Amino acid sequence: LNDLFKVAVSQPKVPVGVDPKSILCEFFKVGQCQKGFKCKFSHDLNVQRKGEKIDIYSDKRDGEEEDTMDDWDQETLEKVIASKNAEYQQNKPTDIVCKHFLDAVEKKQYGWFWVCPNGGKECRYRHALPPGYVLKSQMKALLEEESKKVAIEDEIEDQRRKVQTTTPMTTELFMEWKRRKAEEKEAGLAALRADRAKNDRMSGRELFMADASVFIDDAEAYEVYERREEPQANQEQVKISLLY
Known part of the structure; x- marks a missing residue:
């Protein structure tokens, strides 16, 4: 008899995130649980009584049927479309999107219980939004x-008008600014050249630009080149010594 009970009784599946201790042990209900306190399910009969009583005066489907896309965001809409699209045939003969589906989405009539007028699940057209599709309401x-x-031009002009402390730019002011910048640049280069000359790190170009006279010879300066020729007799002796 106990073996028959074990076959007939099975523990309920625990939903994700639910504590098993909040679910009454099915074997304990029939007096067949042998795990005792090690059982992950509850052995308290009051647990079942504490559960929420079903409301026999309302149909849960009423709320689900009214669940349309009025309050959905784009992410929820895409999830519903992907879920319902899995119910339809996977290999459609065409990639054309069903006009009834698009019409329902545009009119915000699309929901979990929406059925395509073109044959329901047997509709040969796709019930999924094309990539990058923008609804007409969103387009508006x-x-x-x-x-x-x-x-952007108007925005720049508007921001420019908001600046109170400004100096009007004229040709004279621009030329003065340009001259001052050139002098600052030249002063910086001169200081750099002086530092390099002080540490003997000037290049040939820098030396020439600093003092070109360094590279000009004196008028009386000359160089003597002398070619020394070996006597003929010495050459003959070298050849004879090499032979022996």
């Missing part, structure tokens, strides 16, 4: 947002 909002954007 995007166009309105785009029309309200200020051109």
Whole structure:
């Protein structure tokens, strides 16, 4: 008899995130649990009574049927579409999107219990939004947002007007600024050359630019080149010595 009970009784599946101690042990209910306190399920009969009583005056499906995409965001919509699309045939003869599906999405009538008028699950067209598809309602909002954007030129001009302490730019001011920058640059280069000359690290170009006279010879300067020729007799002796 106990073996028959073991075959007939099975523990319930524990949903993800639910404590097994909140679920009554099925074997304990029939007096067949032999695990005692080691059992992961509860042996308290009051646990079952503490559960929420079912409401016999309302149909849970009513709320689900009314669950349309009115309050959905884009992520929820994509999840519902992906879930329902798995119910339909995977290998469709065409990649064309069903017009009834698009119409339901546009009118916000699409939901978990929406059924395609074109044969339900046997519809040969795809019930999934194309990549990058933008709803007409979203397109209208995007166009309105785009029309309200200020051109970059106008925005720059507006920001420029907000600056109070400004100096009008004229040709004279620009030339003065340019001259001052050139003098600062030349002063910096001169200081750098002086430092390199002090440490004997000047290149040939820098030496020439600093003092070109260093590379000019004196008018009386000359060099003597003398070619020394070996006597003929010495050459003959070298040849004879090599033979022996």
